[in-house]
Amino acid sequence: MKLKRAKRSQVKLRLGLSGASGFGKTYSALLLASGITNDWSKIAIIDTENGSADLYAHLGEFNVLLLNEPYSPERYIEAIKICENASIEVIILDSITHEWQGKGGCLAIHNSLGGRFQDWAKVTPRHQAFIDAILQSKSHIITTVRSKIDYSLDTTSNGRAKVIKHGTKEITREGFEYELTTNFELINDKHLAKASKDRTGLFMDKPEFVINASTGKKLIEWCNLGVSLDKVQAEIQACTTVEGLKHIYAKYKSLQVEIHPLVLKQKKQLDALNNQVIDKERIVELKQKDNNGTNS
Numbered sequence: 001m002k003l004k005r006a007k008r009s010q011v012k013l014r015l016g017l018s019g020a021s022g023f024g025k026t027y028s029a030l031l032l033a034s035g036i037t038n039d040w041s042k043i044a045i046i047d048t049e050n051g052s053a054d055l056y057a058h059l060g061e062f063n064v065l066l067l068n069e070p071y072s073p074e075r076y077i078e079a080i081k082i083c084e085n086a087s088i089e090v091i092i093l094d095s096i097t098h099e100w101q102g103k104g105g106c107l108a109i110h111n112s113l114g115g116r117f118q119d120w121a122k123v124t125p126r127h128q129a130f131i132d133a134i135l136q137s138k139s140h141i142i143t144t145v146r147s148k149i150d151y152s153l154d155t156t157s158n159g160r161a162k163v164i165k166h167g168t169k170e171i172t173r174e175g176f177e178y179e180l181t182t183n184f185e186l187i188n189d190k191h192l193a194k195a196s197k198d199r200t201g202l203f204m205d206k207p208e209f210v211i212n213a214s215t216g217k218k219l220i221e222w223c224n225l226g227v228s229l230d231k232v233q234a235e236i237q238a239c240t241t242v243e244g245l246k247h248i249y250a251k252y253k254s255l256q257v258e259i260h261p262l263v264l265k266q267k268k269q270l271d272a273l274n275n276q277v278i279d280k281e282r283i284v285e286l287k288q289k290d291n292n293g294t295n296s
Contacts, residue, residue: 013140013219016177017211018147018170018196019186025144026094028184028191028211030056033090035216036140038257042089046079048098063088070104073130080133080141088139095144097171099130106173127173135179146171147185182219184211224255236262242270 015032017025026049033043040060047053048067063086067079076099083091100106106127113119134141147170170177177183183197191210195203200222209215221229232252236259239245249256249263 011181011223012137013142013223014134014179014181015140015142015219016180016183016197017142017144017186017193018183020147022189023186024189024191025186026052026092027056028186028193029092029094029142029144030059030062031212032216032219033062033092033140033142034060035213035218036220037089037216039089042087043092044083044086044088044090045092045094046076046083047094048102049094053094067098069098069102070108071098071102072104072109073099073106073126075104076130077133080137084137084139090140090142091137093134093141093143095146096176097146099127100172131176131179143180145176220255224252229255229258232259233262236266239266240270242267245270 013036017029017032019025026045030043030045030053034040037043040062043060044063044065045053046065046067048071051064051066053062053064063083065079065082067075076093076096080091080093098105102108106123109126110119110123113122134143177197180197181199182195182203184193184203185196186193187208192208193211194208195206198204200219202218202222203209217229232248232255236245236248239248245263245267249259252259
């Protein structure tokens with residue numbers, strides 16, 4: 001065992017989007033992913049929604065993996081591994097509701113075993129393996145989940161039954177939200193979102209907003225030791241050696257896509273300055289040789 005300093009740059013984002021059908025979960029997830037990686041080819045969406053991801057092909061050339069029934073935990077895990085092996089940076093699971101409630105999902109598996117309480121002892125480890133695949137993935141993960149209005153039947157003081165509305169409830173196993181870095185709840189068909197859980201502190205208790213690419217950029221900057229892109233740009237511009245540029249590029253792994261053109265530009269300028277210095281030194285050297293030849 002060995003102690004080490006914690007570094008957010010080594011952490012991968014685990015993000016959630018919940019909402020009713022038609023509230024824009026898939027669209028918002030894709031915009032969020034584009035802000036995280038800034039490269040559509042590094043985004044993959046595991047589509048369980050009958051090819052709905054193809055409706056947004058105009059956004060960019062992202063990858064799609066169609067996942068049809070049975071929606072067992074093992075098939076989700078296999079899909080995640082396929083994306084990881086293809087060096088995908090952001091994986092969107094759209095949606096994880098099917099793993100819990102879909103055909104061949106955990107509830108269906110439990111029923112097929114007899115539906116008894118003790119049968120969960122066989123189902124829970126399989127569901128946990130799915131959760132572990134998300135938490136341990138080397139890619140950033142965005143999950144979408146369907147939600148429904150949660151009601152209860154209560155008894156009033158006069159003995160009458162009354163239906164109580166408790167807001168919305170995500171259709172997946174209870175407690176999944178606590179595993180996430182940030183969970184966004186889409187509250188209407190205008191795509192307005194609010195954070196129901198947020199470890200970053202960027203969105204909690206803030207007014208509702210529309211998720212876009214800048215939301216993803218804020219999250220990846222937080223992930224990268226909390227360093228803003230502007231600060232890294234200033235550091236690159238102040239760098240005076242090529243070795244220093246290499247160090248900066250290696251240090252900010254989460255921002256490499258954004259800073260790569262800046263690093264190349266600064267390197268070009270440094271190379272030009274170095275060539276000017278070399279030319280001046282050659283001129284001085286030649287003049288000294290000429291002076292020596294004249295004196296002799």
